[in-house]
Amino acid sequence: MSAEIARALNTLARAATFAPSGDNTQPWRFEIDACAGRITLRLDESRDRSPMNGGNRMSRIACGAALENMHRTARRHGWRVFEVPASEPHAWTLELSRVALTHADDAALEDRTTNRRMYDGRAISGTTLAALRNATAGDHEEVRTVWLDSKDSLKGFAKLEGAAFERMYALKEIRKAIADNIRFDAPPNARVEYGMPSGALGLNGVQLAASRLIAGLPDWLLRTSGMLKAISAHAKQQIHSSSALCVVLAKDYEDATDVCVGKALQRAWLALTEEGLSAQPMMAFAVVENMLVSGDEALLRKLGVESVEAILDRWTGLLPQAASLRPAFVLRVGYAPAPLARSGRQPAPALTSHAVRETVWSNAP
Numbered sequence: 067m068s069a070e071i072a073r074a075l076n077t078l079a080r081a082a083t084f085a086p087s088g089d090n091t092q093p094w095r096f097e098i099d100a101c102a103g104r105i106t107l108r109l110d111e112s113r114d115r116s117p118m119n120g121g122n123r124m125s126r127i128a129c130g131a132a133l134e135n136m137h138r139t140a141r142r143h144g145w146r147v148f149e150v151p152a153s154e155p156h157a158w159t160l161e162l163s164r165v166a167l168t169h170a171d172d173a174a175l176e177d178r179t180t181n182r183r184m185y186d187g188r189a190i191s192g193t194t195l196a197a198l199r200n201a202t203a204g205d206h207e208e209v210r211t212v213w214l215d216s217k218d219s220l221k222g223f224a225k226l227e228g229a230a231f232e233r234m235y236a237l238k239e240i241r242k243a244i245a246d247n248i249r250f251d252a253p254p255n256a257r258v259e260y261g262m263p264s265g266a267l268g269l270n271g272v273q274l275a276a277s278r279l280i281a282g283l284p285d286w287l288l289r290t291s292g293m294l295k296a297i298s299a300h301a302k303q304q305i306h307s308s309s310a311l312c313v314v315l316a317k318d319y320e321d322a323t324d325v326c327v328g329k330a331l332q333r334a335w336l337a338l339t340e341e342g343l344s345a346q347p348m349m350a351f352a353v354v355e356n357m358l359v360s361g362d363e364a365l366l367r368k369l370g371v372e373s374v375e376a377i378l379d380r381w382t383g384l385l386p387q388a389a390s391l392r393p394a395f396v397l398r399v400g401y402a403p404a405p406l407a408r409s410g411r412q413p414a415p416a417l418t419s420h421a422v423r424e425t426v427w428s429n430a431p
């Protein structure tokens with residue numbers, strides 16, 4: 067196999083690592099078989115054992131986003147690539163059959179980032195919305211991407227997501243899992259290779275100190291002190307400051323559908339980046355729903371099945387399509403200054419790094 071194929075496979079692996087993942091857990095590993103011209107992306111369950119990731123749903127979505135980055139990179143270079151039918155669950159193999167020594171700039175891959183600051187609420191022009199809709203049209207049949215830019219939609223979603231935030235943060239297990247992935251040990255703007263730098267949270271000093279403190283507080287204190295309300299008020303304010311929502315709707319809870327959700331959200335997020343728009347996933351509703359569908363029984367009892375169902379029922383009033391399709395991923399979208407810090411990535415490919423620990427070079431040139 068040619069040196070070009072090996073280089074191209076490395077380029078694909080690197081592109082994949084720029085994908086978003088829940089709390090920057092990067093739940094993937096790569097296996098590169100330069101001889102066969104193949105790269106396999108495997109979901110690594112050990113990377114995110116948090117209760118937010120029950121059944122590995124969030125990790126599968128992240129893997130879908132990483133796959134989208136690889137397809138996009140191959141397309142942009144004019145390389146021919148196809149997905150080889152899976153030989154095992156939670157592994158996806160791409161095979162390159164033709165590469166040319168081309169150079170294709172794709173700034174959006176690296177520029178895309180989660181911006182948790184308040185946005186300025188400015189309306190998005192019709193032309194920009196049309197470009198976004200165009201970039202996300204023709205999704206896989208398992209998913210559909212919709213864009214909502216009315217104030218009523220933002221208001222309705224803020225209520226729904228705010229309520230989900232309150233339920234989620236009421237559980238110490240969740241607060242602790244979130245805090246564990248915030249890198250309080252590093253300078254706020256450090257490009258940490260795992261987890262999130264505290265500067266990326268878009269919080270002021272007091273809020274940051276509180277977010278560290280609440281992980282260890284008993285649930286009753288959270289409920290009675292008004293802290294839960296404050297946390298949910300912040301999330302609601304973030305949504306109110308936005309210009310629109312991008313919602314990825316899915317037809318079911320199948321594993322393969324989660325991967326399609328990841329591909330679709332990444333297409334949307336890269337299109338947003340190219341249009342100069344900021345975005346942040348708002349996934350408390352999806353976390354509590356996932357706890358209902360695939361979560362731990364004891365934790366679900368603490369969370370309260372009926373109250374979660376009541377929160378999720380609000381979707382149908384907000385989005386008629388939600389009667390038949392399931393909202394699976396939401397990005398709030400708008401204009402904002404750049405985030406004060408960004409998460410880094412484990413380097414790829416490098417045989418010593420975790421992300422490519424199992425990389426296999428067979429007959430590497």
Ligand SMILES: Cc1cc2nc3c(=O)[nH]c(=O)nc-3n(C[C@H](O)[C@H](O)[C@H](O)COP(=O)(O)O)c2cc1C
Pocket residue numbers: 084085086087088089090091124125127128131178179180181182261262346347348349350408409
């Ligand atoms: C499945 C999934 C769920 C996410 N949920 C949230 C969320 O609820 N809130 C949030 O601020 N960011 C969320 N994110 C964004 C990640 O925290 C972010 O992608 C990661 O920290 C890496 O940072 P980057 O996007 O700036 O590269 C989510 C990302 C994925 C893929």
